[in-house]
Amino acid sequence: MQNPDDDKPNGVSDLARRRFLKGLAVSAGAAGAVSASGGAWGGSTLSDAFADFFQQHYQRMSADEIATTIERIERKAKRRYGVDITCANTPPQDGVVFGYAINISKCRGYRDCVHACVEENNLGRDTQYIRVVELDRGSTDLHHADHYYDHAEVPRPGKDYLPMQCMHCDNPPCVKACPVEATWTEPDGIVVVDYDWCIGCRYCMAACPYQARHFNWGTPEIPAAELNPDTHYLGNRPRPRGVVEKCHFCVQRTRTGRQPACQEACPTGARVFGNLLDPNSEIRYVLENKAVFRLKEDLGTEPKFWYYRDA
Amino acid sequence: MLRRSKRAALIGIRLAACALLAAAAAPGLASDDWDWDAVEAIDDAPVTKTPAAGAPAKTDATAPAAPRAAENALPDFAAEPVTVLAMFDGVAPFEVVPSQRDDEMHPCANCHQWATSNPEPRRLLTPHDNFELQHGLHGKGGFWCFTCHDVDNNFSLKTLEGEPVEFAHAYVVCSQCHAQQARDWAHGAHGKRVGNWQGRRQVFNCTACHYQHRPALKPREPLPGPTMRVGLPRPDHWVAAGQRPDHGAERQRDWQRDIERRRESVERDDTSDTAASGRVPADDAES
Known part of the structure; x- marks a missing residue:
């Protein structure tokens, strides 16, 4: 009697079954030595797929569990992109709360920060954390702002440019909205997301008054050659489909003392980043000596993100 | 006489870093009728001395002098970051990163490392006609090479009072007029910090972002x-x-x-x- 699968023109189901059996056999045989090629288990191995499923919340994992998880994250990235990444778990520093200030007299709307962010943080190439809006000079009327502006040359006369990203509120409505506590404020003031705990309900996106959160409708598409291998668990590690992500002040850089990618990319020096608790920091000088304002201050979200103008 | 004193007052305002005010009154100050005697008069007038303009001269006297032209060697623009002179109040010592854009100035040095300079202010003709100075009074003139460069030493800048300034400390020259920007720069509200937010504070020099002969950033x-x-x-x-x-x-x-x-x-x-x-x-x- 003939096997019904033999009639299939390309033997696809046969191949899938073979891979399924292969994965099953390997994972049943030796949990340590993982092996599978592409395809099955969502591009993972059975053991990794199991471990993913039972992975705990970041804040509830022991150090050992985090280390195992990080190994798995690196393994999955290798499998998916063919790139060796390092996923750090750098803890927050004591006595540090990050703040950001932008001089909107200096911002000229080049969007260098936007694309530096995309490349640094392994964003899907259809996602941008930073939204530079074009306003009438002197205005902060976001309702009539345009973030799709696309002129042959910027700045345009009579226009101001105001970059918006996650404000890292001290009283973040997104954190309160999350039904599974997949997002929280770290001790250094960074509002982070555990991408593996997020259920993708997007309540946080509805709660955020700054439109700072972005949903991965599909698996983020990143050219493998452009993948940034220097990642952080709470930062720019490759994200799955169906989760929310947002600016995290480049946690993989700033916790080691570096500047965020957007500050580094800014050609006009409009961006000032630093430690709010250090009275000698640049950002403290700005806050104490410039007429700073925050967006939608009346909502009481207490953003740690200020804007100021020259003079 | 009245005209001259009026003009002198205008220049004085600009020297006191009220650049906008001076620009508004600028139409009478085209480069052709630039009165260089008035500049000297202003240099002696105490009323024009702002803290920012006065301080560099004092600290410069104690600073090591710039290499004189005797060596006839180009300055080392790729040098290590240098510590800024102590001319700003209430700022911890920080370092300034040398400008990467000084290359744009080298064409001058190609000849002037051996050619003597004509100190007389004039409209530049061949072979200088490919060089346009768009600095000061919004490109309407008023500046001349030796406003900032030392006529006796082609590899040194100078303050308006004639004190030599190394290229690495170009911010001293800039801060004479742009006192507000210089204060913000020293404290971190203007300019750009390089690399880190923690640890050694290194800041770009003014000329890293602003091409010194045409400081306005171009649209792009x-x-x-x-x-x-x-x-x-x-x-x-x-x-x-x-x-x-x-x-x-x-x-x-x-x-x-x-x-x-x-x-x-x-x-x-x-x-x-x-x-x-x-x-x-x-x-x-x-x-």
Whole structure:
């Protein structure tokens, strides 16, 4: 009697079954030595797929569990992109709360920060954390702002440019909205997301008054050659489909003392980043000596993100 | 006499870093009727001395003098960051990163490392006609090479009072007029910190961002915005307002092509189902 699968023109189901059996056999045989090629288990191995499923919340994992998880994250990235990444778990520093200030007299709307962010943080190439809006000079009327502006040359006369990203509120409505506590404020003031705990309900996106959160409708598409291998668990590690992500002040850089990618990319020096608790920091000088304002201050979200103008 | 004193007052205001005010009164100050006697008179007048303009002269006297032209060697522009002179109150010592854009100035040095300079202010003719100074009074003139450069030493700047200033400390020269910007720069509200927010504070020199002979930043094309509208026709009123109908489509095509290539390679791996493909991880090849 003939096997019904033999009639299939390309033997696809046969191949899938073979891979399924292969994965099953390997994972049943030796949990340590993982092996599978592409395809099955969502591009993972059975053991990794199991471990993913039972992975705990970041804040509830022991150090050992985090280390195992990080190994798995690196393994999955290798499998998916063919790139060796390092996923750090750098803890927050004591006595540090990050703040950001932008001089909107200096911002000229080049969007260098936007694309530096995309490349640094392994964003899907259809996602941008930073939204530079074009306003009438002197205005902060976001309702009539345009973030799709696309002129042959910027700045345009009579226009101001105001970059918006996650404000890292001290009283973040997104954190309160999350039904599974997949997002929280770290001790250094960074509002982070555990991408593996997020259920993708997007309540946080509805709660955020700054439109700072972005949903991965599909698996983020990143050219493998452009993948940034220097990642952080709470930062720019490759994200799955169906989760929310947002600016995290480049946690993989700033916790080691570096500047965020957007500050580094800014050609006009409009961006000032630093430690709010250090009275000698640049950002403290700005806050104490410039007429700073925050967006939608009346909502009481207490953003740690200020804007100021020259003079 | 009245005219001269009036003009002197105007220059004095500019020297006191009220650049905007001076610019508003600028039409009478075209380069042709620039009164250089008045400048000397102003240099002696105590009323023009702002703290920012006065301080560098004092600290400069104690600072090591710039290498004189006797060596006839180009300054080392790729030098290490230097600690700023103690001319700003209430700022912890920080370092200034040498400008990478000093290359743009080298054409002058090609001749003037041996050619003597004519100190007389004049309209520059051949072979200087490819050089245009667009600094001071919004490009209307008023500045001359030896306002900032030392006429006796082509590899040194000088303050308005004639004190030598190294190129690495160009901010001393700039801060004479731009006192507000200099104060903000020293404290971190203007300019750009390099590399880190913690540890050694290194800041770009003024001339890293502002080309010193044409300090205004030029407009340029922005990078593509959010991709939601890429590939879609833009609304007519945006196009009418000067935006291009299909900007960003090229970049969109590029990364879509990359994605498709990657998909193709994945499909190849799936159908071949062997360990021979380049995308199969190493641990798989071992088993």
